[in-house]
Amino acid sequence: MRPSMFRSVQSAIARSNASSSARIPCRNYSVDSGPERKVAVLGAAGGIGQPLALLMKMNPLVSKLALYDIAGTPGVAADVSHINTRSEVAGYAGEDQLGKALEGSDVVIIPAGVPRKPGMTRDDLFNINAGIVKSLCTAIAKYCPNALVNMISNPVNSTVPIAAEVFKKAGTYDEKRLFGVTTLDVVRAKTFYAGKANLNVAEVNVPVVGGHAGITILPLFSQATPKANFSDEDIKALTKRTQDGGTEVVEAKAGKGSATLSMAYAGALFADACLKGLNGVPDVVECSYVQSAVTELPFFASKVRLGKNGVDEVLELGPLSDYEKENLKALKPELEASIEKGIKFASQS
Numbered sequence: 001m002r003p004s005m006f007r008s009v010q011s012a013i014a015r016s017n018a019s020s021s022a023r024i025p026c027r028n029y030s031v032d033s034g035p036e037r038k039v040a041v042l043g044a045a046g047g048i049g050q051p052l053a054l055l056m057k058m059n060p061l062v063s064k065l066a067l068y069d070i071a072g073t074p075g076v077a078a079d080v081s082h083i084n085t086r087s088e089v090a091g092y093a094g095e096d097q098l099g100k101a102l103e104g105s106d107v108v109i110i111p112a113g114v115p116r117k118p119g120m121t122r123d124d125l126f127n128i129n130a131g132i133v134k135s136l137c138t139a140i141a142k143y144c145p146n147a148l149v150n151m152i153s154n155p156v157n158s159t160v161p162i163a164a165e166v167f168k169k170a171g172t173y174d175e176k177r178l179f180g181v182t183t184l185d186v187v188r189a190k191t192f193y194a195g196k197a198n199l200n201v202a203e204v205n206v207p208v209v210g211g212h213a214g215i216t217i218l219p220l221f222s223q224a225t226p227k228a229n230f231s232d233e234d235i236k237a238l239t240k241r242t243q244d245g246g247t248e249v250v251e252a253k254a255g256k257g258s259a260t261l262s263m264a265y266a267g268a269l270f271a272d273a274c275l276k277g278l279n280g281v282p283d284v285v286e287c288s289y290v291q292s293a294v295t296e297l298p299f300f301a302s303k304v305r306l307g308k309n310g311v312d313e314v315l316e317l318g319p320l321s322d323y324e325k326e327n328l329k330a331l332k333p334e335l336e337a338s339i340e341k342g343i344k345f346a347s348q349s
């Protein structure tokens, strides 16, 4: 957990302990927690959805937490709702409850859809997940068109363009409000870099740009801080491990899905950043896959400054090493094809 997020969770817990030891019923966590904010999680009964629901319940910036899935959410919601933190929790199951789950949401997080099994690429999930994302985004356009959408469902390189097309068709598209969640790539890059350099991981920063699949994931270790003295071979190995991080987990889980716990952590970090931006906290910068003009591709992950309306500024890539320049060139055709595939699906179906 980032120190600031950890501090807010700690202070929520401290307030809760103080109130219970004094035996005074106290629900007033909103004093320094900011305005009312509703967060909806779609796919909340799944491998990512459940721990993400837990982490969002721990976040004092959230006042209402809506947990939606096709089934299983009443149980998850009842469980999580007993935690004595600020947010009120409600579970919604089945399509006829989707509207209620979404209404009034400030942030919608989407980890709905099937995960990979060993031997599959993220693109192999397209046929099932594209339809799921399309129907969920159609509902978002209807029930909470102003929400910030955090897309986790894979293949992110295509599901974000699908969402954009659905919102365009509905007349609600605002490029500032649509995000592909690539935070797990940053989390991994930081962990692997700090481990190799023997640095305190809490102090490490590594931007990761491009997309969220294989070679489209481009960690910029030349911009990593603090600086470490790595050979070209070390940088290549760190880059490859970051690009293959998802596959490493898929293989270790041996048929039982992909990253769920680290993804829930990453998703909670990114949603927290979105909420802070909405609440006017200055200088909230995270990498995310957004509509972009930093390259010739219409969607691209890079550092993004988050503000009261979502994306405040998409930051330039900054200086790249020769190795990163080569990798950037190599990733573009694959990323472009994934974007086109998403757009074509959304416009034809």
Ligand SMILES: NC(=O)C1=CN([C@@H]2O[C@H](COP(=O)(O)OP(=O)(O)OC[C@H]3O[C@@H](n4cnc5c(N)ncnc54)[C@H](O)[C@@H]3O)[C@@H](O)[C@H]2O)C=CC1
Binding pocket: 042, 043, 044, 045, 046, 047, 048, 049, 068, 069, 070, 071, 111, 112, 113, 114, 115, 116, 125, 129, 132, 136, 151, 152, 153, 154, 155, 156, 181, 182, 183, 184, 185, 212, 257, 258, 259, 260, 263
């Ligand atoms: N962006 C990223 O970095 C990452 C993305 N993922 C992706 O996240 C997705 C979810 O992964 P897991 O949670 O492990 O899968 P899971 O199968 O454990 O959970 C998915 C949940 O989605 C629900 N669902 C299916 N159709 C739905 C619909 N129409 N509406 C609402 N909910 C629906 C299922 O009932 C299930 O509870 C996968 O596509 C996976 O590839 C996973 C890890 C990292």
Ligand SMILES: O=C([O-])CC(=O)C(=O)O
Binding pocket: 115, 116, 122, 154, 184, 245, 246, 247, 249, 250, 258, 259
């Ligand atoms: O690898 C997968 O299928 C899930 C994912 O996106 C990740 O862990 O980065």
